[in-house]
Amino acid sequence: MISHSVVEPTISDFYSSYLSWNWPGWKLARQDGRTYFFPDGGAVQRPEQGALIAVQDASGNSLRLQRDSTGNLQRASSGFRWIQFKYDSHYRMTGAQENNGREFVYRYNTDGCLEEVEDADHHIAKYGHEGARCPTSMAIDGRPVWSAQFDESDRWRTQEPSDSHTL
Incomplete structure (x- = not known):
């Protein structure tokens, strides 16, 4: 006997979000106005190369995530505040410095x-x-x-x- 079940979607923060191509990458927009930006990621060799590069809230406040060519996070900034990161040759974070020193x-x-x-x-x-x-x-x-x-x-x-x- 074959039985069928109904699967109800789980309501989450991303319910009814939409993903769109926004040259030169992807934009994931939530219903609450928060938007996530990702690079193209078509020819990545490491997952980090396709990682998040920015987040913006409904009021326009943003967090920018600057990455190097290998995808390592180099700098996270929002307004006048930032934090910079250093890595070793094995892609491991070795240091972080905030804008206040x-x-x-x-x-x-x-x-x-x-x-x-x-x-x-x-x-x-x-x-x-x-x-x-x-x-x-x-x-x-x-x-x-x-x-x-x-x-x-x-x-x-x-x-x-x-x-x-x-x-």
């Missing part, structure tokens, strides 16, 4: 996993890893923040904040 540094372990983030006030967030998998723990200035457990297929199982409540 505040700088952030990102460091990686030998497996290429994010190991430390140092903020402008020299606070250090350290990430623990088991091999090359996703971070399994985080501590800020030596104080544990959370730890995570993964199953044998590297799927996330649990995450516990430092106050021992399981998420």
